[in-house]
Amino acid sequence: MLDLKHVFMGTVAAALMMVSSQAQAEWPEKSIEFIIPFGGGADVEGRMIAKAMSKELGQPVVPVSKIGGGGAIAYTHVKNSKPDGYTVGWNSTSILTTTNIGNVPFDYTALDHIGQVAQQPVPFVVSAKARWNTLKEFMDECKAKPNTLKIAFAGFGSATHMAGVAMTNAMGCKPIMLPVKGADRRKMILSGETDAAVDIFFVPLKMVKAGKSKFLAISSGKRNPAAPNVPTAKELGIDMEFDLFRGLSVAKGTPQAIKDKLEAAMIKAASSKKFSGRMKKLKITLAPMGQKQFAAKLKKANANIVSIMKKAGMYQAKAKK
Amino acid sequence: MSPDVLDGFFRATQYDTIFAVAVGCLVGLIVGMIPGLTISTGIIIVLPLTFVLEPEISIALLLGLYVSGMTGGSFSAILLNIPGTPSATATAIDGNPMAKGGEAGRALGIAITASFVGGLFSFLCLFFISPILADVALQFKSPDLFSLMIFGLTIICSFAAKSLVKGLLAAVIGLAVVTIGQDPMMGTQRFTFGQVNLTAGIHFLTALIGLFAIPQLVDNFADIIKGTDEGNTTKIKSVFPKIADLKQMRLPVAIGSPIGSFLGILPGAGGPIAAFISYDYSKKLSKNPEEYGNGSPQGIAAPESANNAVTGGALIPMMTLGIPGDPVTAILIAALLIHGLIPGPLLFVENGEFAYGVIFSFFWANIFNIIIALVGLRFLVKVLIIPKTLLMPSIAILCVIGSYALRNNFFDVYVMFSFGLLGIIMRWLDMPTVPLLLAMVLGRQIEEYLRVSLIASKNDITIFFTSPFSLFFLCLAAASVFWSFWAEHRSKQEQKQQT
Numbered sequence: 129m130l131d132l133k134h135v136f137m138g139t140v141a142a143a144l145m146m147v148s149s150q151a152q153a154e155w156p157e158k159s160i161e162f163i164i165p166f167g168g169g170a171d172v173e174g175r176m177i178a179k180a181m182s183k184e185l186g187q188p189v190v191p192v193s194k195i196g197g198g199g200a201i202a203y204t205h206v207k208n209s210k211p212d213g214y215t216v217g218w219n220s221t222s223i224l225t226t227t228n229i230g231n232v233p234f235d236y237t238a239l240d241h242i243g244q245v246a247q248q249p250v251p252f253v254v255s256a257k258a259r260w261n262t263l264k265e266f267m268d269e270c271k272a273k274p275n276t277l278k279i280a281f282a283g284f285g286s287a288t289h290m291a292g293v294a295m296t297n298a299m300g301c302k303p304i305m306l307p308v309k310g311a312d313r314r315k316m317i318l319s320g321e322t323d324a325a326v327d328i329f330f331v332p333l334k335m336v337k338a339g340k341s342k343f344l345a346i347s348s349g350k351r352n353p354a355a356p357n358v359p360t361a362k363e364l365g366i367d368m369e370f371d372l373f374r375g376l377s378v379a380k381g382t383p384q385a386i387k388d389k390l391e392a393a394m395i396k397a398a399s400s401k402k403f404s405g406r407m408k409k410l411k412i413t414l415a416p417m418g419q420k421q422f423a424a425k426l427k428k429a430n431a432n433i434v435s436i437m438k439k440a441g442m443y444q445a446k447a448k449k
Numbered sequence: 450m451s452p453d454v455l456d457g458f459f460r461a462t463q464y465d466t467i468f469a470v471a472v473g474c475l476v477g478l479i480v481g482m483i484p485g486l487t488i489s490t491g492i493i494i495v496l497p498l499t500f501v502l503e504p505e506i507s508i509a510l511l512l513g514l515y516v517s518g519m520t521g522g523s524f525s526a527i528l529l530n531i532p533g534t535p536s537a538t539a540t541a542i543d544g545n546p547m548a549k550g551g552e553a554g555r556a557l558g559i560a561i562t563a564s565f566v567g568g569l570f571s572f573l574c575l576f577f578i579s580p581i582l583a584d585v586a587l588q589f590k591s592p593d594l595f596s597l598m599i600f601g602l603t604i605i606c607s608f609a610a611k612s613l614v615k616g617l618l619a620a621v622i623g624l625a626v627v628t629i630g631q632d633p634m635m636g637t638q639r640f641t642f643g644q645v646n647l648t649a650g651i652h653f654l655t656a657l658i659g660l661f662a663i664p665q666l667v668d669n670f671a672d673i674i675k676g677t678d679e680g681n682t683t684k685i686k687s688v689f690p691k692i693a694d695l696k697q698m699r700l701p702v703a704i705g706s707p708i709g710s711f712l713g714i715l716p717g718a719g720g721p722i723a724a725f726i727s728y729d730y731s732k733k734l735s736k737n738p739e740e741y742g743n744g745s746p747q748g749i750a751a752p753e754s755a756n757n758a759v760t761g762g763a764l765i766p767m768m769t770l771g772i773p774g775d776p777v778t779a780i781l782i783a784a785l786l787i788h789g790l791i792p793g794p795l796l797f798v799e800n801g802e803f804a805y806g807v808i809f810s811f812f813w814a815n816i817f818n819i820i821i822a823l824v825g826l827r828f829l830v831k832v833l834i835i836p837k838t839l840l841m842p843s844i845a846i847l848c849v850i851g852s853y854a855l856r857n858n859f860f861d862v863y864v865m866f867s868f869g870l871l872g873i874i875m876r877w878l879d880m881p882t883v884p885l886l887l888a889m890v891l892g893r894q895i896e897e898y899l900r901v902s903l904i905a906s907k908n909d910i911t912i913f914f915t916s917p918f919s920l921f922f923l924c925l926a927a928a929s930v931f932w933s934f935w936a937e938h939r940s941k942q943e944q945k946q947q948t
Contacts, residue, residue, distance in 0.1 A: 167789045192857045193500075196649020197631060201858070204645050229636060231648065278905055284635040306901055307634045311795040318798075321590040321905065334799060 155213060155386050159188040163217045165202030167195055169410070170374065174218040176406060177245060180397030185389070189216070198226040198286070203377075207238050211379040213386035216242070219377045221287040224426070224433045229285035230444030236430055238447070240382050242390045244375035244417040244425065245398045246407055248329040249348035250291035251358065255317050256342050258324075263295070263344040263364050266324060270301035277301075280308040280316055280325040285442060290433055291347045291370050292326035293440050298366040317341050328372060329354075330410045347371070354411035370432065373415075375422060391418050453797075457805020460505055461813060469506045470810055473513020474817040475825075479832050480514070481521020483840070484531040485669045488518035489661050489776045494847045496654065496784075497854035504788035505803065509810040511784060515777050516568055516814040519720060519757045520822055523560040525833060527749075528553060536720025536756040539728045543741060543748030550744055558690040559746050560753045561822045563702050567754030568815035570706035571713065571761025575768075576808055578714075579797070583769040583804075586794035591905065592912045595898035596922035598891045601772045603926045604715065613933050615880045622871075623888025624895075626651050633897050634904075646860035653783050653889050655852045655861045656868045657776065660882045662848045663869025669841050688826050698750040701731040705754030712755075713762020713774060720756040720775075727755035761811060768792055768804060772891070776883060779890045787855075 162178040164171050171193055178189040194202040199222035209215035217239070227235045252263060260266040270277045279296070282288040284307055296303055306322055314332055316322040318340060325332070333354060335341040343358040347370035351360055361368050376394050378387065397403060398416040407414040417425065437443040460466065473495070480491030491514050499507030522534030527544035540560060547556040589597065602620060629640045630650025641647040690698075705727035712723040731751035732741045741748045763774035764781075771793040773779035785792050796804045822829075852865035875882055906912040913919050 167787055169789060171789065194858060195856055197645065198636065200648050201645055201856075231631075231636070231638075232645070275907070283633070304905060304907070306904055308901055309633070309791075309897065311791045311793060311799065314799070315587065315793075315795050316590070319588055319590055331799075 155389060156185050156187040158214065159190050160185065160213070161209075161215045162189050162191045163202045163206055163215065164191055164193040165195065165199035165218065165220070165222065167193065170218065170220065173246075173374065173403070173406065176403050177218070177394070177397050180400040180403055181393045184393035184396050197231055198222050198283075200226050200231040203227075203239065204232055206377055206379060207234060209379045211240075211381035211383075213378060213382050213390060215379060216390065217377040218374065220374045221372045221429070223377065224430050225285050225287055225290065227447065228430070228434055228437055228445045229442060230446045233446040235445055235447035236426060238380060239377040240380050240387060241419065241422050241426060242376035242378060242387060243394055243419055243422045244373050244415060245394065246412050247348075247371040247373040247415050248412045249346035249352055249360075250288055250326055250370055250372060251329055251332065251343040251347070251355075252292075252295060252345045253317060253325045253327050253332050253336075253341050253343055254323065255320065256336075256340055258342070260344065263299075263359075263361075266344060267296070267299035267301045270296070270303055271299065274302035275304060277303045277324070278306055278322040279303045280306040280313045280322040282309065282313070282327075283307050285437075287370075287372050288326040288328065290436050291368075294368045294370065294432075294436050295326075295345070295347070295361060295366055297436075297439060298361075298368065314341070330412055333411055352411075352413070368432070371429075373425070373429075375417070387419060451801060453801030454805050456802035457807075458809045460802055460806035461509065461809035466505055466509045466806075466810060467813055467817075469502070469510040470513040470813045471817045471821065473510040473515075474517040474814060474821050475513075477514035477517030477519075478521040478524075478818075478822060478825075478829055480533075481518035481537075482524045482533045482829065482832060483835075484525050484529070484533050485665060485672075485837070486844070487534055487661070487665070488515060488522075489657070489780065490665060490844065491518055492777065492780050493658050493662055493851050494844065496658075496780075496851045497847075499784055500787060500854060504785070504790055505806050505810070507784060507788070508781065508807055509813070511781055512807070512810050513814040513817060515781075516757065516760050516811070517818045517821070518777075519568075519760055520561060520564040520753075520818055521829075522756075523564070523749075523753055524557060524826075524830060527556045527560060528830065529833070534720070536724055536759070537752075538721055539724035539752035540749055540756075542728070542752075543743070543745050546742070547744035547746070547749065552744070554688045555690070555694065555746075556744075556749055557826060558688040558823070559694055559698065559749045561688070561819055561826075562690050562695070563698060563705070563750035563753040564757040564822075565815060565819040566698075566702045567706045567709055567756070567758035568760060568818065569812075570754075571710040571758040572808070572812050572815060574710045574714075575761040575764050575811060579765055579769050579804075579808065582765065583794040583797040586769055587798070589794075589918055590916065591898045591902040592916050593918035593922065595895060595902055596913060596919040596926065597770065598772070598895045598898065600922045600926040600929065601766075602888060602891050602895070603929045612879075613937050615878070616884045619875065619880050619882065620884040620888040623885035624892045626656065626885075627889055627892035627896070633893060634900050646858060649856070651864055651889075652855055652861065653886070654780065654855055655865050656889060657780065657783075657886055658848050658852050659865040659868025659870075660872040660875075660886060661776070662844065663866070664872040664876045664882075666841055666845055666848075667873060669837055673837050673841070688823055694746050697746050700734065701727070701747040701751035702754040704731045704734065705751045706758045709755035709758025710762040713759035714765050715774070720759045723755040723759045724752035728752045757815075764807075764811060768796065768807065769794055771894070773887055776886055779887060782890060 164174040175191045178191045182189040194205055206215055206217035223236050279292055281292045313325045313327055317325055343355055345361050345364055346358050347361055349369040395416040404414050480486045522532055522537030523540040525531050525533040526537040526541035527548050530541050530545040532538045532541055544556045631648050632639055708727045709723040728751045732738050735747055763778045766772045767778040773782055782792050849862055852861045872882055
């Protein structure tokens with residue numbers, strides 16, 4: 129029944145597309161809604177991209193924040209919007225985690241994706257005074273004394289959790305995992321309440337630069353120029369490649385011509401002086417990427433997250449296959 | 450001195466931040482002045498604006514409103530004998546007789562000057578105490594923070610309630626509301642009934658708008674129907690205080706400022722209590738206590754310096770520990786969180802220039818408060834003539850806009866109205882709403898710290914008693930509950946004796 133409905137809607141959409149293909153040439157004719165799923169940095173950067181995209185598209189791109197549920201509310205809104213390109217979602221790795229942990233009844237393929245804007249690695253952080261100087265030293269101690277060392281992460285099913293689980297599983301370490309919000313994670317490193325933390329890259333970087341904490345490893349495939357001495361997990365023999373990314377998504381079935389226009393505008397906006405300046409200042413890697421490349425990346429990252437979640441017994445995707 | 454202090458000063462002294470402070474002061478004076486509008490309502494009005502502004506600017510605006518709202522409350526207390534805000538109640542005792550004696554301008558001038566000194570004193574407390582407290586608080590671990598939050602909760606309930614049972618009950622409702630949405634640790638959905646809009650939980654500000662503004666609007670509409678009128682304002686001559694008055698003010702202001710700052714630091718005590726205690730003490734220490742109550746300048750200066758000193762004091766636990774002392778600081782916390790800034794000891798380490806920016810914005814707020822109040826007073830009091838039939842509907846609209854703009858979700862408007870209904874029911878039951886709101890702010894943190902402590906200690910409850918900080922806070926919490934039981938018992942006995 130449901131499938132029939134989809135087929136019917138698909139046909140209607142296709143018919144409409146043909147009718148409106150001429151109109152598409154002029155897209156966009158009105159303002160575009162830019163849905164932001166998180167506050168803080170995601171919000172600030174989302175607004176910057178939206179502003180720069182307005183210049184490219186000649187129509188206002190209006191930032192609208194729909195915060196909550198680890199992105200669940202924003203992604204549901206974009207998924208249910210008309211596939212006409214007038215509703216754009218500012219996505220992140222959460223589009224893979226929140227779906228696979230079953231917060232929403234669909235997976236990332238329920239949306240069409242325009243591309244990526246930027247990415248950053250997930251570092252493994254310890255206090256500068258800590259007795260471990262390499263990830264191996266930490267993991268060895270953790271292996272020898274299971275359930276004693278504590279590792280803080282952002283919250284169950286979050287990207288930092290995935291990275292933390294992947295690192296510790298690969299090294300056979302059984303830590304006590306502490307779900308702790310943002311600033312408290314850094315505080316707990318300083319006060320010694322937790323032995324280590326898995327964090328997002330640029331925020332604890334300040335602490336590292338101030339000589340208060342140190343990175344033992346980062347999760348991405350390549351070393352990061354902002355911390356060139358920190359080895360990647362891969363170099364340390366852990367088979368993983370994990371990045372936090374941000375990019376754009378639209379409703380499924382959005383006409384290709386519109387997606388191409390959005391892609392071009394997004395990439396131009398990402399390379400704008402103001403935005404690249406902020407990325408540089410925050411040490412987030414600017415890595416604009418189009419639809420094809422991003423689709424491949426998402427596929428790989430999703431498989432990665434699903435396998436981590438399955439191993440940890442967290443996989444609860446509710447998408448109908 | 451850390452370089453953050455200078456950076457913070459420059460941030461707070463940029464023209465746009467200063468402009469925001471000035472606008473905040475203007476709005477604050479107006480809402481403070483209008484009886485039936487509290488500072489919280491004023492903040493609700495400007496709230497939708499702050500979402501789009503930069504964090505420094507929006508906080509500056511709110512601080513201006515907070516400081517000036519305290520001062521503005523005294524205007525209607527003096528002119529109409531109706532305190533514009535609860536904190537100005539004590540000011541009316543001497544302010545109104547002086548105004549009736551034809552010296553309205555003199556009374557207002559004294560109130561404004563005393564407010565300024567009180568505010569400035571509390572700024573110094575904020576500036577010097579906050580970094581020290583933040584340093585200490587950096588050593589707090591999860592069990593300590595859990596106990597600290599519990600202490601915050603008990604003290605709030607005991608102060609805000611006429612009846613301890615009703616206060617605690619309100620706090621329990623607040624804690625229950627916090628459990629709606631995704632569990633902060635595991636992300637499990639609780640009480641969402643499959644409704645995606647509930648996964649993010651009930652936003653504190655949505656609940657606040659409903660609980661505070663809606664019952665107040667209903668009350669005001671009831672007044673309009675009944676046809677109660679506040680009467681006309683008296684003519685105001687010069688508002689600049691005379692040298693003789695300034696000399697007389699020295700003692701009460703010297704008493705009021707530290708009392709206000711100290712009580713501001715304690716969560717829950719707030720403006721009204723500080724104002725009355727300060728009035729009491731300065732009367733006892735005064736050379737001519739018989740003047741009090743008949744339009745004594747000292748009787749105006751004492752409560753006014755105290756209630757403005759509360760503002761800076763209340764910012765101390767808010768900035769360093771993330772604990773709100775009153776609804777306004779709770780709103781400030783929520784406003785910071787919207788911008789991704791988490792108030793707490795780490796704010797001084799990671800965003801030191803922002804933390805000091807807030808402190809210096811508070812300084813500017815006090816400066817602009819006195820300037821705008823003294824210069825614009827004669828025009829500002831005209832606001833008191835605006836008919837409520839115009840004012841109240843506009844505020845009702847702003848409530849809807851505010852609750853929608855928070856997350857751009859119309860669902861929140863329904864939530865806001867539901868809380869409005871709850872607020873009306875609670876008022877009917879004579880139950881305080883402040884403990885409910887503060888429990889909502891503290892509740893989530895209490896849960897997080899409790900669960901993190903238990904995970905880290907492998908479910909060993911003794912950690913709450915072995916850590917000295919935690920034990921200390923728990924003892925304080927027990928003492929505060931015990932104290933309020935005793936106080937309630939005593940006041941009941943006094944009532945019995947009187948009847």
